[in-house]
Amino acid sequence: MGDIDAATTQLGELILQLDAVSRVRFEQTFNAVRENFAGNGGMFRRLFGGGNADLYLVPDEETGEVDILESGVEIRAKPPGKEPRVISQLSGGEKTMTAVALLMSIFKSKPSPFCVLDEVDAALDEANVDRFAGVLRDFLSSTQFIVVTHSKKTMAAADTLYGVTMEESGVSKRVSVRFEAAVATGARPARKVA
Numbered sequence: 001m002g003d004i005d006a007a008t009t010q011l012g013e014l015i016l017q018l019d020a021v022s023r024v025r026f027e028q029t030f031n032a033v034r035e036n037f038a039g040n041g042g043m044f045r046r047l048f049g050g051g052n053a054d055l056y057l058v059p060d061e062e063t064g065e066v067d068i069l070e071s072g073v074e075i076r077a078k079p080p081g082k083e084p085r086v087i088s089q090l091s092g093g094e095k096t097m098t099a100v101a102l103l104m105s106i107f108k109s110k111p112s113p114f115c116v117l118d119e120v121d122a123a124l125d126e127a128n129v130d131r132f133a134g135v136l137r138d139f140l141s142s143t144q145f146i147v148v149t150h151s152k153k154t155m156a157a158a159d160t161l162y163g164v165t166m167e168e169s170g171v172s173k174r175v176s177v178r179f180e181a182a183v184a185t186g187a188r189p190a191r192k193v194a
Helices: 002-038 043-048 092-109 126-138 152-156 179-185
Strands: 052-057 073-078 114-118 144-148 160-168 171-178 190-193
Touching (some): 002 052, 002 092, 043 092, 043 126, 052 092
Parallel strands (some): 114 144
Antiparallel strands (some): 171 190
């Protein structure tokens, strides 16, 4: 039983150490993301052209206390000209822009080399698509984006397009277009059909 007791004690100590380190790291990361999201030069204001937003840790319903490792995270947003709301009360486009602002705030805190965004811009109007594309451009030095979209404005902001076309009924072809070659030569974009 001595070995089992020693292992149990050692495991308990390890759990306490991991818990302490996790609390410190989560708090540091949460504060950095919160500043990038809601600060004066934060991603929310940039994408909305103003307004205010914040991230909150949700207190426990029974105790009313916030436990960093157990609490949920709530987003409150106030787009320009609107009342503050939780994210579930925003319109589809506002939810999208808020989510993109949060994602980019996370990337600003800890860049990711690769990101896939699938139809993220579907609920956005043209002005918001321009802001969305502008924010993505700012991260191109650290992150490569693959954006699945049907938006012509989003496609126009891309360096390269990959798609599928159906020139004949029932016959699909893959298509890729590289825009940087066209810009350099002043010619029409090179189109490769595979």
